[in-house]
Amino acid sequence: MPKYAIDLKSGAIKNEHPIIIGIDLGTTHSLVAIMENGKAQVVKDEFGENALLASLLHLSEDNVFSVGEKARAYIEVDPQNTIYSVKRLMGKSYDDLLSYKDFYGYELLDTGPENLVKIKLRDKSFTPIELSAEILKSLKLRVEKLLDNIVSKAVITVPAYFNDAQRQATRDAGKLAGLEVLRIINEPTAASLAYGIGLDKSVVQTVAVYDLGGGTFDISVLQIQDGVFEVLSTHGDTFLGGDDMDKLIARHWCDQKVFPATFIPSLRKLAEKAKKHLSEHDLFQETDSRFGELSLTRSAFEVIIKPLIDRTLLACEKVLSDANLTINDLDQVIMVGGSTRVPLVKKEVSAFFQKAVFDQMNPDEVVALGAAIQADILAGNQEDLLLLDITPLSLGIETVGGLMDTIIPRNSKVPTKVGRSYTTSVDGQTKLMVSVFQGERDLVNYNRKLGEFVLSGIPPMPAGIPKIDIQFLLDADGILKVKASELRSGVETSVVIQAQYGISEEEMALLLIDSIKNASSDLAARALQESKNEAANVL
Numbered sequence: 001m002p003k004y005a006i007d008l009k010s011g012a013i014k015n016e017h018p019i020i021i022g023i024d025l026g027t028t029h030s031l032v033a034i035m036e037n038g039k040a041q042v043v044k045d046e047f048g049e050n051a052l053l054a055s056l057l058h059l060s061e062d063n064v065f066s067v068g069e070k071a072r073a074y075i076e077v078d079p080q081n082t083i084y085s086v087k088r089l090m091g092k093s094y095d096d097l098l099s100y101k102d103f104y105g106y107e108l109l110d111t112g113p114e115n116l117v118k119i120k121l122r123d124k125s126f127t128p129i130e131l132s133a134e135i136l137k138s139l140k141l142r143v144e145k146l147l148d149n150i151v152s153k154a155v156i157t158v159p160a161y162f163n164d165a166q167r168q169a170t171r172d173a174g175k176l177a178g179l180e181v182l183r184i185i186n187e188p189t190a191a192s193l194a195y196g197i198g199l200d201k202s203v204v205q206t207v208a209v210y211d212l213g214g215g216t217f218d219i220s221v222l223q224i225q226d227g228v229f230e231v232l233s234t235h236g237d238t239f240l241g242g243d244d245m246d247k248l249i250a251r252h253w254c255d256q257k258v259f260p261a262t263f264i265p266s267l268r269k270l271a272e273k274a275k276k277h278l279s280e281h282d283l284f285q286e287t288d289s290r291f292g293e294l295s296l297t298r299s300a301f302e303v304i305i306k307p308l309i310d311r312t313l314l315a316c317e318k319v320l321s322d323a324n325l326t327i328n329d330l331d332q333v334i335m336v337g338g339s340t341r342v343p344l345v346k347k348e349v350s351a352f353f354q355k356a357v358f359d360q361m362n363p364d365e366v367v368a369l370g371a372a373i374q375a376d377i378l379a380g381n382q383e384d385l386l387l388l389d390i391t392p393l394s395l396g397i398e399t400v401g402g403l404m405d406t407i408i409p410r411n412s413k414v415p416t417k418v419g420r421s422y423t424t425s426v427d428g429q430t431k432l433m434v435s436v437f438q439g440e441r442d443l444v445n446y447n448r449k450l451g452e453f454v455l456s457g458i459p460p461m462p463a464g465i466p467k468i469d470i471q472f473l474l475d476a477d478g479i480l481k482v483k484a485s486e487l488r489s490g491v492e493t494s495v496v497i498q499a500q501y502g503i504s505e506e507e508m509a510l511l512l513i514d515s516i517k518n519a520s521s522d523l524a525a526r527a528l529q530e531s532k533n534e535a536a537n538v539l
């Protein structure tokens, strides 16, 4: 007779083997995958047709969201209430998005530099977290209908460069959709898992993951060893992808047929159709009621998009030099993202890395499939594998005179835990402000403040006597917990650092460049401040 475990609080029957779903929450498409008979499978829509769910949302007059392809028609007729690319807004403030405000057809609300941006839809405002949750709900429902069972746990993927705030936002979106997010994993890690790389613990492998999607390009180099996936470096362009190819085709037709440039937006859908057709054929030809005969050959298309591909290859060069590797060090190159279906992309990337690329699986499905495999590992169905990432910027605290004291250096592997001892600088001091910063500069003023808290209740003692221990704990999702305790009295305070807003990859690069440019002046400033501190101590 079967035995059932009952949750005494809710009275619900506990499922002994809960299903964990894998979700690729993408900028242009999102999808969900599950394990079926030991194999990862994507889950198709209710008609059993499409696994890709367009990451589009529309809010109707009676406040109902439609998600996916159903929302597409509204981009043109009701742009203010139609959301695309919500992933770009995750973990960002209004100020973060100012430079590409024109990109959006909907209204972003200025909620101040310290807060996450909101989006105005009809007479309401929504956070990107709430909007992403609608996409996640739709995917969750898909699986529940298919399995006729409740789904409550998920693994969700994010780009390797996503920072704390963006990861936390993704996690929160999951929670809002009724999903316990067991793990946030990097998209390139998921893609490698989908190809079975890393499942054999005995081999060490170095792989490059080239991901060209609808609106973004990412290249990451991973080292996989003993079941540990380590991101050695990552680069990319947050405004480069298949959408740009569509725009270039539309522009080409406008030039050719002497249409005004205002036709470009309406031509884009046909342009995308032409592009996809040319991945399989040498010629696209169609007579359109509005635009007349439109045609494009594959070779003309290739000439048009070559500069875009060249830009991705520049990033590939950078990612290798950042990781201190040459192409000979790479064992595999994995192609991810719908735009890698373009034959010229495969050809150029393969030529650049001087090896055949992995493209046997559907490039727009691999990330979701890998997430499902990770879910299966977490469910305990596969041998224990660990995922390891690196932190892209140093984390530390402010010490006397505004100096940055780095506690977890950039490029450290996570999860990690580092502790350091401090003391007070003033007699009878009962409080200590702990300000946490991210960045590479010696002076905290130039770095990014992640948060601060006060350790209070320190018994009054002469300066230098209290023993204050500060622990930084960075978990596998890249979320930081900071704990401060005074060891003599036992008082302690801890906080989870959730950065108020995120920074872009470009800004991150700028911060790094800045720290190199200012290295000598920073060093001098630090030396001066340190001697001042020392002099004060002596006095």
Ligand code: ADP
Pocket (backbone or CB within 6 Å): 026, 027, 028, 029, 030, 212, 213, 214, 215, 216, 241, 242, 243, 272, 275, 276, 277, 279, 336, 337, 338, 339, 340, 341, 342, 363, 364
């Ligand atoms: P994202 O990860 O950004 O959500 P995807 O990986 O789903 O994006 O890629 C979407 C892009 O792939 C779109 O620009 C789409 O036009 C392009 N794409 C899809 N199929 C093909 C194809 N057969 N040939 C060329 N491009 C394609």
Ligand code: MG
Pocket (backbone or CB within 6 Å): 026, 027, 213, 337, 367
């Ligand atoms: Mg993607």
